[in-house]
Amino acid sequence: MLKFRHIATMLVIMLMTAVSASAQKNIEAALAALTKKYPDARITYSEYRTPKTHKLERVTQVISMSDQDEYNKLLRALEADAAESVRFTKVTGVVTVKFEDDGKVSTYSLLKSATGPIAGQTSNKKHGDWMLSITIRNEDD
Numbered sequence: 001m002l003k004f005r006h007i008a009t010m011l012v013i014m015l016m017t018a019v020s021a022s023a024q025k026n027i028e029a030a031l032a033a034l035t036k037k038y039p040d041a042r043i044t045y046s047e048y049r050t051p052k053t054h055k056l057e058r059v060t061q062v063i064s065m066s067d068q069d070e071y072n073k074l075l076r077a078l079e080a081d082a083a084e085s086v087r088f089t090k091v092t093g094v095v096t097v098k099f100e101d102d103g104k105v106s107t108y109s110l111l112k113s114a115t116g117p118i119a120g121q122t123s124n125k126k127h128g129d130w131m132l133s134i135t136i137r138n139e140d141d
Contacts, residue, residue, distance in 0.1 A: 023084035023099050027108060030077035031134075034063070034070050041065060048137075058137035064130070071130045074110055100139060109133045 035041065041063055048058040065071070078097050082088040087098040093112040098105065113129040 023101060024081050024106065024108075026077035026080040027074070027097075030073045033073070038065065038067075038070075058135060060136075061134045063132045063134075066129050071110070071112065074132055078108060078110055103139045105135075105137050105139050107133075107135045
């Protein structure tokens, strides 16, 4: 299971790199550091393929943790790369950044739990529960 998570994480990072090496450099660096520091992080990976051709259309990865320092690093990375995005939205507990480049759309949503632990995790009062959703899809979807 750990190998699958590591492979899935690396696949998404490679896809992100293919989308735009410069626009998301801070986000990519923060994610690479996070997955290196926490190789057993709770990661959910899914992909959507077209029914007829089985062409990969969309990849989604959700990372959930309780480490406040990692949340802060990702938040700073999202804010730093926002100038290169096509959309940046920040409301209480949710930051979303969207990039469009070379026919691909990448959306990053960082969510901070206000009510308790994220499903499947135990709460740690010293840290805040949060999750990052990454979706990469073809622009025409």
